[in-house]
Amino acid sequence: MRKILEVRNLSKIYGKGCPRCIESTGPEADTNMCPHCGSVVAIHDVSFDLHEGEILGLMGESGSGKSTVVKNLYFDQTPTSGSARFIEEDAKHEMFNLNAAQQRRLRNQRFGMVYQNPHLGLNFGISSGGNIAERLLMSDVSHYGEIRERAKELLSRTEVLLSRMDESPAAFSGGMQQRVQIAKALATNPPLLYLDEVTTGLDLSVQARILDLILEIQQERNTAMIVVTHDLGVIRLLTGRALVMKYGRVIESGLTDQILEDPQHAYTQRLVASAL
Amino acid sequence: MSVTYNFGFMDEHAKKEVRRSILKAISIPGYQVPYSSREMPMGRGFGTGGLQITLSLIGADETLKVIDQGSDDSVNAVNLRQFVELTCPGVNTTTHLNEATLIQSRHRIPEVPLTPNQTLVLQVPYPDPLVVVEPSEDKRKVMHGEADYARLLVKLYEDIVKFDEITISHRYPTRINGHYVIDPSPIPRWDVPKLHNSPALILFGAGREKKIYAVPPHTKAEPLAFDDVPFRVESFNDAQGNRRPCERCGATDSFLDEYINEDGSKRYQCSDSDYCDTVLAETKEAANA
Numbered sequence: 044m045r046k047i048l049e050v051r052n053l054s055k056i057y058g059k060g061c062p063r064c065i066e067s068t069g070p071e072a073d074t075n076m077c078p079h080c081g082s083v084v085a086i087h088d089v090s091f092d093l094h095e096g097e098i099l100g101l102m103g104e105s106g107s108g109k110s111t112v113v114k115n116l117y118f119d120q121t122p123t124s125g126s127a128r129f130i131e132e133d134a135k136h137e138m139f140n141l142n143a144a145q146q147r148r149l150r151n152q153r154f155g156m157v158y159q160n161p162h163l164g165l166n167f168g169i170s171s172g173g174n175i176a177e178r179l180l181m182s183d184v185s186h187y188g189e190i191r192e193r194a195k196e197l198l199s200r201t202e203v204l205l206s207r208m209d210e211s212p213a214a215f216s217g218g219m220q221q222r223v224q225i226a227k228a229l230a231t232n233p234p235l236l237y238l239d240e241v242t243t244g245l246d247l248s249v250q251a252r253i254l255d256l257i258l259e260i261q262q263e264r265n266t267a268m269i270v271v272t273h274d275l276g277v278i279r280l281l282t283g284r285a286l287v288m289k290y291g292r293v294i295e296s297g298l299t300d301q302i303l304e305d306p307q308h309a310y311t312q313r314l315v316a317s318a319l
Numbered sequence: 320m321s322v323t324y325n326f327g328f329m330d331e332h333a334k335k336e337v338r339r340s341i342l343k344a345i346s347i348p349g350y351q352v353p354y355s356s357r358e359m360p361m362g363r364g365f366g367t368g369g370l371q372i373t374l375s376l377i378g379a380d381e382t383l384k385v386i387d388q389g390s391d392d393s394v395n396a397v398n399l400r401q402f403v404e405l406t407c408p409g410v411n412t413t414t415h416l417n418e419a420t421l422i423q424s425r426h427r428i429p430e431v432p433l434t435p436n437q438t439l440v441l442q443v444p445y446p447d448p449l450v451v452v453e454p455s456e457d458k459r460k461v462m463h464g465e466a467d468y469a470r471l472l473v474k475l476y477e478d479i480v481k482f483d484e485i486t487i488s489h490r491y492p493t494r495i496n497g498h499y500v501i502d503p504s505p506i507p508r509w510d511v512p513k514l515h516n517s518p519a520l521i522l523f524g525a526g527r528e529k530k531i532y533a534v535p536p537h538t539k540a541e542p543l544a545f546d547d548v549p550f551r552v553e554s555f556n557d558a559q560g561n562r563r564p565c566e567r568c569g570a571t572d573s574f575l576d577e578y579i580n581e582d583g584s585k586r587y588q589c590s591d592s593d594y595c596d597t598v599l600a601e602t603k604e605a606a607n608a
């Protein structure tokens with residue numbers, strides 16, 4: 044399997060930071076806020092690889108920094124330090140050295156993002172089909188008929204009723220909105236998808252169907268995914284490997300089965316025990 | 320009591336600054352150049368942006384034509400023309416396009432093609448076409464810089480979904496020289512093709528928004544559209560598919576205004592009053608010959 048993403052020593056500090064930020068935060072310090080300068084060390088020294096078609100889980104409680112990782116990798120934020128290399132068959136991109144237009148190209152054409160909050164991923168002022176059209180237009184598809192056809196294909200693949208494709212997603216249920224978001228994220232057939240707490244807050248039966256859809260898509264398209272969640276059930280169902288995060292640091296990583304069967308870190312042991 | 324104004328009302332320093340902004344606008348076709356719009360003795364929104372360009376360019380050898388709603392006789396056009404006559408002694412004004420060297424307009428580009436000796440100044444209420452999709456000016460600037468106009472095309476997509484055609488009637492977003500998309504002022508779609516490769520310099524002034532931009536002579540101007548849903552101008556065909564003529568002069572190649580008669584029936588007449596007069600005079604001449 045080909046490696047497509049290589050993240051090294053990724054750090055993000057909110058605030059101006061001070062020389063003692065790192066030593067004063069993290070799981071041992073039991074906080075992500077530096078007591079000396081008040082800066083928040085959202086993530087520090089996060090490194091991992093991701094391969095084609097692989098689903099990697101980032102798990103942890105709120106404040107662990109798991110969402111910050113994907114926000115930086117999707118260029119929603121700029122990291123304080125560290126590197127990420129996105130590897131295509133014919134090109135390698137040092138993601139944080141690219142200019143704004145190059146980053147926008149990767150974001151629009153090679154990555155997809157599904158947010159917990161559909162307001163972040165969808166424009167409620169336009170139709171569901173229009174949301175997909177936007178992503179296609181951003182990657183320079185300029186044929187109306189073709190855009191229409193691709194939007195229909197994607198929405199039917201994610202099981203959104205085509206009779207409603209010209210309605211705003213505002214009128215849809217939460218589960219349906221996530222399906223539109225997934226269709227939009229898939230519009231350019233990206234090799235890498237970020238999923239940030241996509242089923243949080245949905246009914247259990249709706250959650251189960253969306254998780255099934257995600258697995259089917261991964262199998263059909265060999266899409267690599269980074270799944271951010273606090274839900275061990277989601278980690279267990281979707282991911283092959285996982286990182287456990289606490290206060291901005293990776294405290295444990297490995298094959299998901301091993302982490303869940305035999306957690307090494309006391310914090311992970313508590314998480315797993317409490318989910319049983 | 321007599322009040323003396325500088326020629327052109329604005330002081331020379333202010334005129335020079337406007338001219339500098341115009342030069343920049345010509346150098347970067349379609350780019351909205353910020354300038355420090357001056358207070359004029361009329362409300363912003365009454366063409367002060369266009370007027371400041373006109374006053375900065377006009378000299379004693381110029382002949383000015385002012386059009387509003389396609390007509391030289393509308394109140395706004397008359398006011399602006401009188402203001403120039405008052406503040407620019409020695410400048411000629413005209414209602415005939417062929418005599419004019421400088422034309423200030425708002426809703427129309429004249430029907431007769433402009434010549435290389437003419438400059439058209441358009442008054443613009445809203446200079447930024449992206450304002451309908453992005454409220455933040457900082458973000459709009461980045462979008463313009465990167466020629467990121469996908470969200471404008473989404474508007475067109477939604478229009479076709481709802482109405483089976485693009486229904487934008489005025490201010491049709493138009494890409495200049497392959498990069499910047501402009502709001503070409505409240506001209507109808509009919510006039511948009513006249514921007515393309517125009518022999519005359521076309522300047523746009525937005526007084527309230529403090530922006531100047533330009534379509535220089537012989538520059539590409541392409542209305543946004545889809546490959547399979549091309550841009551189209553308004554149709555003036557009747558229900559039978561025949562081109563309606565102007566009921567006054569008989570022209571079948573002009574943009575028509577629709578009027579409702581007292582009995583409820585509709586009447587169609589050239590929007591460009593100068594053009595209508597010209598065609599009418601030619602028709603009479605031909606009849607007398």
Ligand SMILES: [Zn+2]
Nearest residue numbers: 565568589595
């Ligand atoms: Zn006429």
